[in-house]
Amino acid sequence: MPYRPTPRTEARRAEVRQRIVGAAIDQLADGGYASATVQAVAARAGVATGTVYRHFPSKADLFAEVFRRASGREVDALAAAVAPDGRPVTERIAAGVEAFARRALAAPTRAYALLAEPVDPAVEAERLAFRRAYRDLFAAVLAEGVATGEIAPHDTDTVAAALVGAIGETLTGPLGAPRRGQEALVAGIVSFCVNAIPRVDARMPVRAGGET
Amino acid sequence: MPYRPTPRTEARRAEVRQRIVGAAIDQLADGGYASATVQAVAARAGVATGTVYRHFPSKADLFAEVFRRASGREVDALAAAVAPDGRPVTERIAAGVEAFARRALAAPTRAYALLAEPVDPAVEAERLAFRRAYRDLFAAVLAEGVATGEIAPHDTDTVAAALVGAIGETLTGPLGAPRRGQEALVAGIVSFCVNAIPRVDARMPVRAGGET
DNA sequence: CGAAGGGGTGAATCGTGGTTCACTTCTTCT
């Protein structure tokens, strides 16, 4: 039994894997998914194309992990922004929305890739998961607010999804091109979202359905 | 000068062109953009693949027109739903949102293709135009409401975009798969949107920016 | 009728980029 991977070798291997994922993330941030060929990623990581396939069964698998990683960061950031710490839920959601928007505007290409750029169908699933995670975070805060009576009862999942969509849409327009009036845009998005949260006094014209 | 196209021949030609576009739209509705190869469209239209290229310089051009056409119908439907006819603007917007949602749920695959499916970058521009058209319709109604004092002043473009995003997001989740509680979903979306419209009495925490 | 084109055809071509694999290089362990 002449050769068996040692911790040292395994670490080296893991390091290469990381480098590939990192290169892919950078490539995404730089030129979007369209530019992220296996060749480009490999070159960027300083390895041969074949090496990529030593670490990932396919391009789709690589990018599934890339999306998972990149969006994980975003989700964490949002989670931190809305974390319960005594603030009223409305304020926490406002902070979350603002964090979401600012991060996206700070890295437009990546945000576009994460939110809206055409990708491989297999990768699309990861994007879905990402949006769902966002929605769930908002939904949890909303549910909390309903429970404490801070806001009116409503279908928290739908509202949370709508918030995510609203933010995404208002962002993906500006993302590709201008960068004008960012502050105003952020303020607009935040006030829209805050305003959209059902107030306890609001008389919503509900006609069917309701709680989740 | 032995041969020159006559109206009769031109009509025949135009008819073939229509058939191709129609076939492409149907293909989109059936299997989404992913299934819409030039071969498939040609076969469906009952012409040879080469014929497609007699009428369109490229696949992208064909589908640009297809998207324009298909989304044109949607936009028209929305325009009709929000048309000024004495109803309060809030009600008109509610009708528009409902029409949007119902149409999408009635033809899920087409709606997904129009709203969110990964497509050729060249076609993506058409989708953008589509969303913008939607946004503009909502924005116009909102502006009208602001003018008449029915609703509070706000950044109508951002709010309109947010509405479109909210509807799209809440819809594209359910689109691919289930069809459960459609009525509840529609009701949820509508009430979210109605609720999100700035009321005259609302004290929005605006911090910057404002009117368009 | 027959020449002059235009429209239609569909098999072959081509470009792109993901994936493979025979080979080289590096580690480990006796």
Add this chain to the structure above:
DNA sequence: AGAAGAAGTGAACCACGATTCACCCCTTCG
């Protein structure tokens, strides 16, 4: 040292689907 096997290499391969083009048929009009 040298055998056994893992990791890395990158040029070649391949699948897929858009696009082309040499050829056929049909319409128009002298």
